[in-house]
Amino acid sequence: MASIASDTNPKIKKRTCFYDLLEVPRDVTPAKLKKAYYLVARVHHPDKKGNTKEATAYFQEIQHAYEVLSDKNERAWYDAHREEILRGGTGGGDNNADNYADELDLNKFPTPGPFFTGDFYKVFGKMFCEIDSFEKKAYDRAGEQKKYKEAPLFGDDSSDSNAVLSFYNWWSGFTTKQTFAWRDKYNITQAENRRIRRAMEKENSKIRGNHRTSYAFNVRRIVSSVKYNDRRYEKILKEEEEKKEQAKIARMEEQKRVKEENALKKQQWLAEREEEARALQEARDAGLLSDEEVEFRLDEDDGYYGNNKKNKKKKKRNKKKKKKKQQHDNDDSVNNISNNVNNIKLKQEEGNIDVDNDNNNDNNNNNNNNNKNDDEDDDRLDVQKKRAIMIDDKEGKEEEEDEEVVVAPEKMECKVCKKKFKSHAMYKTHERSKKHIQKMKKLGFA
16 A cells, blocks of 8 residues: 655655646546546656656656555545645644644634724624635635635625625534544554554544534634624614514504404494384385385394304204214113113023022922012013103104104294294294394384
């Protein structure tokens, strides 16, 4: 396995990217990489360059670049430490300060608060631009320049409220693209076998994840602190509270207006009804209209805004519930009677068995007692059977009555109120109602 660390001789001041040496992009496939290597090696072979030391050294660099990039593990490690290696580092496992040049030190920025004395918008605007520039570099290193989106600017005291909200919405959900590969503890190219290499990769991945999470959390914490001390955001919050209060007041006023409008409509409707009834009564007194015509014109419902329909539906539901309850009670009573009849039959059978046994033992002493018991059981059975027959007859009559009501209902009609009733009793009850009496008074009948 070729070692990348062998290319980190401090005497070599300038490093060339392996991808640039082979003249391929960073997302090149292994097949295209191999083809590009053959083409570049043919052009820069020492035999074609005069066998000079410079040509030999350059050709060796090309060979080393292909050895690294053609190996899957070494290529992944090189991609993660590319910037560090180009600066002259070893790519992990050392304490060189250059290893952390890709990491932004957030502690160097001032803390917003009551003791901050600088230009708030200038200082923190510059800070957010610097953080975003490091993210742009991370996208460039990953070869994902098209996916990079520039963060909104911090602005100044005169910025629009929409721009301020857009800025804080962007940064409140900040996540970093940086890999923090320079924080790796182990160089996986120095692993003795596959098991050790996997353990190194796992430990390095854990370290990278911890630093990435900590960095993003610290940036969001700074954003929250800046937002809390931003006068523009305080102004926006106050405006939103005022809008909510105004919307609440407007909603209450609208409800009040609708309520008053409905009350006025109701009063107008009642006045129109009274005037219409008075005009019809005068026309009837003058002989212009007959009683039937007056009754026909007063055919409007007594309810207002659909109340009469609601009452009809409610009565219909109550009627269904009452009918179901009555049917359930009848079923229970029938079941109880049938159970009693069965119990009596069982007792009678047991009594007959006892009678036979006693007759075998002593026929002369127990004949009278057995006859009495049989008579009593027969009487009880006859009573229960009669009750069951009466209940069945009653249910049959009720079913016949219901069928008669459905098929050919006998309806009573009140022509004044334009209502129909199924029985004479219901009609009599309606005649004593307050609404019927009021209408009769309006027509002059009472």
